[in-house]
Amino acid sequence: MDERRSWLADAPRLLLLAALGLLVLAPYVWMVSASLKPLDELFRASLALWPERFFAVENYGKVFARVPVFQYIWNGIVVCAGILAFQLLFAVPAGYALAKLRFPGRDIAFGAVMLGLLVPPHVPALPLYVGFSQLGMLNTYAALILPFTISVFAIFLFRQFFKALPDELIHAARLDGMSEAGIVWRVVLPNAWPAATAFAIFSVVAHWNDLFWPLIVVEGPSRATPALGVLFFRSDEAGDDFAALMAAAVIMTAPLVLAFLFAQRRFVEGIATTGLKG
Amino acid sequence: MSDAVLPLRRAAPIGEALAGLMLTAPAAIAYAVMLLLPTLAAVALAFTDYELGMPGFAWIGLDNFSELLADRGFAVSLRNTVIYVGIVTPLSIALGLGAALLIEAGIRGRALFRAVFFLPVVSLTVAMAAAWQYLLHPTIGPLNAALRRLGIADPPFWLSSSDWVLASLAAIGVWENLGYTMVLFLAGLTAIPRELYAAAQMDGARRAVDRFRLVTWPLLGPTTLFVVTITLIRSVRVFDTVAVLTQGGPNRASEVLLYTMYREGFTYLRLGYSAAITLVFLVIVLGLVWLQTKALDRKIHYG
Amino acid sequence: MAGIQISSVAKRFGAVAALNDVSLTVGQGEFIALVGPSGCGKTTLMRIVAGIESADAGRILVGGRDVTRSRAADRDIAMVFQSYALYPHLTVAQNIAVPLAMRRLSGADRLPLLGRFLPGAARRRAAIAQDVAAVARSLGLEAMLDRRPGQLSGGQRQRVALARAIIRRPAAFLMDEPLSNLDAALRVQTRREIVDIHRAAGVATLYVTHDQTEALTMADRVAVMMAGRILQVATPEEIYADPQDLRVATFIGSPRINTLAAEAGADGVVRLAGEAVGLVATPGPLTLALRPEDLWIAESGIAATAEAVEFLGESVLLHARHASGEPVILRLPPEAPRPRPGTALRLGFDPARALLFDAAGRRVAAHAPAERALV
Numbered sequence: 001m002d003e004r005r006s007w008l009a010d011a012p013r014l015l016l017l018a019a020l021g022l023l024v025l026a027p028y029v030w031m032v033s034a035s036l037k038p039l040d041e042l043f044r045a046s047l048a049l050w051p052e053r054f055f056a057v058e059n060y061g062k063v064f065a066r067v068p069v070f071q072y073i074w075n076g077i078v079v080c081a082g083i084l085a086f087q088l089l090f091a092v093p094a095g096y097a098l099a100k101l102r103f104p105g106r107d108i109a110f111g112a113v114m115l116g117l118l119v120p121p122h123v124p125a126l127p128l129y130v131g132f133s134q135l136g137m138l139n140t141y142a143a144l145i146l147p148f149t150i151s152v153f154a155i156f157l158f159r160q161f162f163k164a165l166p167d168e169l170i171h172a173a174r175l176d177g178m179s180e181a182g183i184v185w186r187v188v189l190p191n192a193w194p195a196a197t198a199f200a201i202f203s204v205v206a207h208w209n210d211l212f213w214p215l216i217v218v219e220g221p222s223r224a225t226p227a228l229g230v231l232f233f234r235s236d237e238a239g240d241d242f243a244a245l246m247a248a249a250v251i252m253t254a255p256l257v258l259a260f261l262f263a264q265r266r267f268v269e270g271i272a273t274t275g276l277k278g
Numbered sequence: 279m280s281d282a283v284l285p286l287r288r289a290a291p292i293g294e295a296l297a298g299l300m301l302t303a304p305a306a307i308a309y310a311v312m313l314l315l316p317t318l319a320a321v322a323l324a325f326t327d328y329e330l331g332m333p334g335f336a337w338i339g340l341d342n343f344s345e346l347l348a349d350r351g352f353a354v355s356l357r358n359t360v361i362y363v364g365i366v367t368p369l370s371i372a373l374g375l376g377a378a379l380l381i382e383a384g385i386r387g388r389a390l391f392r393a394v395f396f397l398p399v400v401s402l403t404v405a406m407a408a409a410w411q412y413l414l415h416p417t418i419g420p421l422n423a424a425l426r427r428l429g430i431a432d433p434p435f436w437l438s439s440s441d442w443v444l445a446s447l448a449a450i451g452v453w454e455n456l457g458y459t460m461v462l463f464l465a466g467l468t469a470i471p472r473e474l475y476a477a478a479q480m481d482g483a484r485r486a487v488d489r490f491r492l493v494t495w496p497l498l499g500p501t502t503l504f505v506v507t508i509t510l511i512r513s514v515r516v517f518d519t520v521a522v523l524t525q526g527g528p529n530r531a532s533e534v535l536l537y538t539m540y541r542e543g544f545t546y547l548r549l550g551y552s553a554a555i556t557l558v559f560l561v562i563v564l565g566l567v568w569l570q571t572k573a574l575d576r577k578i579h580y581g
Numbered sequence: 582m583a584g585i586q587i588s589s590v591a592k593r594f595g596a597v598a599a600l601n602d603v604s605l606t607v608g609q610g611e612f613i614a615l616v617g618p619s620g621c622g623k624t625t626l627m628r629i630v631a632g633i634e635s636a637d638a639g640r641i642l643v644g645g646r647d648v649t650r651s652r653a654a655d656r657d658i659a660m661v662f663q664s665y666a667l668y669p670h671l672t673v674a675q676n677i678a679v680p681l682a683m684r685r686l687s688g689a690d691r692l693p694l695l696g697r698f699l700p701g702a703a704r705r706r707a708a709i710a711q712d713v714a715a716v717a718r719s720l721g722l723e724a725m726l727d728r729r730p731g732q733l734s735g736g737q738r739q740r741v742a743l744a745r746a747i748i749r750r751p752a753a754f755l756m757d758e759p760l761s762n763l764d765a766a767l768r769v770q771t772r773r774e775i776v777d778i779h780r781a782a783g784v785a786t787l788y789v790t791h792d793q794t795e796a797l798t799m800a801d802r803v804a805v806m807m808a809g810r811i812l813q814v815a816t817p818e819e820i821y822a823d824p825q826d827l828r829v830a831t832f833i834g835s836p837r838i839n840t841l842a843a844e845a846g847a848d849g850v851v852r853l854a855g856e857a858v859g860l861v862a863t864p865g866p867l868t869l870a871l872r873p874e875d876l877w878i879a880e881s882g883i884a885a886t887a888e889a890v891e892f893l894g895e896s897v898l899l900h901a902r903h904a905s906g907e908p909v910i911l912r913l914p915p916e917a918p919r920p921r922p923g924t925a926l927r928l929g930f931d932p933a934r935a936l937l938f939d940a941a942g943r944r945v946a947a948h949a950p951a952e953r954a955l956v
Contacts (some may be wrong), residue, residue, distance in 0.1 A: 010384050010386055013380055013383055013384050014384075014386060014387060016380055017377070017380050017381065017387060017391045020373070020376075020377060020380075020395070021391055021394045021395065023453075024394055024395055024397065024398065024453065024456070024457075025394060025397070026413065027406055027409040027410055027413055027453070028397070028401075028409070030409065030412065030413050030420050031406075031408075031409035031412065034412055042418055043417075043418050045417065045418045045419070045420070045422070045423040046423070047420060047423050047424060047427065086308075089304070090304045090305040090308055091305060093301035093302070093304070093305070094301060094302045094304075094305035094306075096301060097297070097298045097301040097302045098302070101294050101295075101297060101298035101301070102294055102295065102298065103294065103295040103296075103297070103298025103299050103302075104295060104299070105299070106298060109302055109306065112309065112314070116309065116313055116314075118563070118564055118567055119313065119317055119560065120511075120515060120559070120560070120563055122515070122517075122536055122539070122556065122559065123316075123317050123320050123556050123559070123560050124312070124313055124316030124317045124319075124320055125316075125320075125556075126316075126319075126320050126323060126543050126549055126552055126553055126556065127315070127316040127317075127319035127320050127323065128312070128316045129543075129544070130330065130549065131316070133330070146312060147312050148312075149308050149312060150305060150308035150309045150312050150313055152309070152313070155305060179297075180293070180294075180297030180300075180301065181297075181300075181301070184301065205399070205400050208402065209400075209401075209402055209403050209404075209518075211403065211404055211517065211518045211521060211522070212517050212518070212521075212536070212540070215521065215540075215544075216540075216544055226402055226404075226405075227402060227403070227404040227405075227518075228404075230402065230404045230405045230408060230522075231404055231521075231522060234408055234522070242412045242415070242418065245408055245412070246408070246409065246412060248405070248408075249402075249405035249406070249408045249409055250405075252402050252404075252405045253401050253402045253405045253406065256400050256401070256402065257397065257400060257401055259400075260393075260396075260397070260400040261393070264389065264392075264393050264396075265389075267396070267400060268392060268393075268396055268461055268464075271396075271399065271458065271461055272461045272462060272464070272465040273465075471664065471666065473662050473663075473664050473666040474666050474668065476628070476631070476633045476653075476660075476662070476666065477660070477662060477666035477667075477668075478679075479632070479633060479652070479653035479654055480631060480632075480633070480653050480654070480658065480659060480660045480680075481654075481679045481680040481683055481745070482654045482679075482680055482683030482684050483654065483683055484652060484654040484655070484683075487688075488683065488688070491691075492668065492679065492683075493668065496668070496670040496671075497669065497670065499670065
């Protein structure tokens with residue numbers, strides 16, 4: 001059954017997949033198409049995908065002229081990178097300690113991790129908002145990054161992963177005279193790459209696309225992430241200018257989608273492994 | 279285990295214990311500050327009348343919850359969430375499973391279709407919501423243009439119609455989730471031994487349906503259970519599309535749990551009341567996880 | 582003849598020819614072991630017979646019926662898989678019942694819940710349960726009918742796989758290395774049981790293995806396969822004593838048969854390192870092959886040096902080296918004198934038991950000189 005079938009025998013399968021695929025792609029196709037058309041053409045609601053008058057320069061130009069696109073994308077990169085860096089910095093050593101070291105309180109710590117897995121990030125959001133607002137830290141990178149620096153999911157994932165590493169590896173490193181911290185960064189982390197890339201993809205996808213938290217702590221464009229940028233552009237600038245709005249949507253969607261298209265296999269595997277472990 | 283052995287087994291070398299504590303300390307501090315304390319505070323808030331900007335607060339016991347019970351807005355929000363979840367979960371699981379089975383059934387186009395179905399998972403939800411808004415626009419949207427061309431004189435107003443808004447949001451939800459369920463099912467399918475399919479053929483499972491019932495579906499059991507739970511939790515969390523497209527409208531027809539919580543907390547600044555809604559949300563999520571563990575214990579685990 | 586007929590089957594995987602014009606007939610009630618090193622194509626051939634894979638060319642007949650184009654389900658063949666391929670979510674009883682349920686119950690009958698209430702379904706189910714009980718009794722599985730495969734030992738799983746195969750009374754059995762996942766002691770015991778089951782069922786059986794002991798002990802005939810071709814099909818005795826190909830001779834037998842480069846001169850006299858060995862054959866380069874037990878230490882004969890001795894209990898293996906540098910192994914009775922390492926030896930053998938192969942590895946006739954004189 002794993003044999004290559006003729007095109008004819010494969011046709012029903014391919015047709016079904018293609019039909020479902022076209023449905024999934026439809027929003028992208030229309031989004032790009034609309035971003036190339038002048039507004040009056042959109043208002044005629046023609047079903048032609050290709051624009052009669054090519055208006056891409058004007059639409060995309062409008063987006064770049066009216067909103068700080070690069071500022072949004074830069075903010076998105078800073079926030080995602082900051083979150084990921086802290087998550088790894090905290091979770092890798094903790095995951096290793098929970099997997100391979102004996103210390104007082106280890107079972108309690110692991111219980112806390114399992115408990116933390118059950119709490120959606122929306123639950124602590126209210127008190128965190130109050131805290132940041134009391135400290136006058138709203139509208140800062142810190143407010144965007146700090147709440148996500150601890151990922152119990154990352155700790156759990158790395159613990160499971162390190163559990164599978166042979167104990168001999170760590171014993172050998174100790175016999176070679178390495179400190180525990182040295183073991184983490186020079187022995188354990190190099191072996192953690194598969195789990196780390198999988199988690200990195202999971203984390204970046206989640207936080208690049210997140211709207212809930214940025215919407216709570218950010219006002220105005222200076223610290224807005226791409227998700228907020230689209231929202232601002234939509235309500236302030238575009239109004240009913242769908243052509244420009246679609247151009248903005250294309251611009252903000254592009255970075256992650258391009259990254260995905262370049263590293264498809266890694267993305268899919270990353271989400272699948274993190275998904276199944278979680 | 280004798281007393282003489284016990285201390286030996288328990289006492290870790292001091293160096294190791296110290297290292298363990300040091301390595302977990304940063305995570306433990308961040309956990310306490312960013313997760314544990316705020317969560318406990320959220321629980322506590324739910325029993326107060328705290329409002330942002332007000333000087334003090336009072337403990338009011340279960341008043342927030344009795345207000346919730348009486349609040350028609352909350353009831354609508356809960357009902358809408360249940361309907362949304364009730365549409366999105368089965369459809370995105372069925373379509374994700376169908377896509378995974380179709381992709382697995384042959385060799386041609388595997389990578390291509392996997393990428394296509396997965397694309398919405400990595401796309402900026404807010405931006406794609408805008409694209410959907412255009413697609414579903416009552417007057418200039420391509421969908422209604424197509425429907426009109428097919429002879430339907432006045433097609434639904436989708437996101438601006440209180441009858442259609444939940445269905446429209448659910449369609450977007452299915453579109454967002456099906457790639458995710460597909461990827462999980464694909465991982466589950468590759469774990470099924472090929473020889474079982476050969477054995478099923480020899481045993482007389484002639485049709486693909488027979489082999490699906492005899493091998494695929496039962497062996498996919500643990501995966502399916504997991505996918506059901508995670509899809510339920512993901513769809514209970516619906517927020518982005520509502521915040522971008524409808525703000526709960528028209529006329530509260532798309533008010534959902536997290537959006538109500540957001541509005542109460544961050545628009546009306548009634549943090550106590552909002553925290554009570556958060557607690558309801560938390561209980562629902564915990565309940566779903568509990569059901570999953572029960573089901574896992576009960577059945578689908580084949581030793 | 583009924584049973585399984587394989588004629589001129591060929592199969593390629595990309596550029597690699599996995600099977601090359603393979604023909605083989607398993608007679609009614611016959612047990613044939615298909616033996617060969619891993620990667621020789623034996624499993625591919627079995628999967629083609631089963632209908633799990635398709636052949637590029639050739640025909641398959643089962644019970645006299647051409648099934649080349651039939652699906653696996655329609656071939657009236659049962660198979661025991663190397664991994665047993667039991668359904669992990671079904672009990673032992675349900676596993677054994679699957680082939681009957683698939684054939685005797687309609688799709689509607691098998692629906693969960695609803696199926697129980699269809700007319701006749703209960704009767705058909707009861708009949709299946711009876712058959713399952715009978716087969717389980719014959720294999721000693723009654724006590725574990727309600728368990729799942731995950732709760733069974735390897736040997737028990739193997740029996741369940743056998744039970745699932747025999748319950749249907751198929752026209753032919755296929756077995757793909759069914760003993761390879763068992764430990765050594767269990768393997769010997771199960772060998773006998775499979776042979777008994779085969780006797781009782783009287784069904785044509787094709788048994789794939791890489792283990793020559795299994796092939797020789799169990800089969801009526803042995804088919805030796807290498808590089809996608811069947812080299813020889815014969816009884817175990819013939820395969821051992823009378824191999825028609827040098828590769829068969831070296832594959833079967835442990836320790837390996839001794840092979841020495843020889844040459845038949847223009848006069849036909851076979852010489853080994855210049856010395857006549859008492860055989861006559863067609864002129865040309867040859868390989869002289871001798872089983873370890875067919876050599877002994879003698880006053881005159883092949884020159885060799887003793888290197889090491891291994892005591893095996895019922896016999897002793899003497900490792901020696903021929904003057905040409907080729908290794909030679911002798912199997913000696915345990916009480917025989919054991920030469921010290923380094924001792925120069927002369928090895929004698931019975932010319933009647935010597936095997937000669939030509940440069941292409943084909944067996945050539947060897948005569949004693951006197952015999953030739955008579956001709």
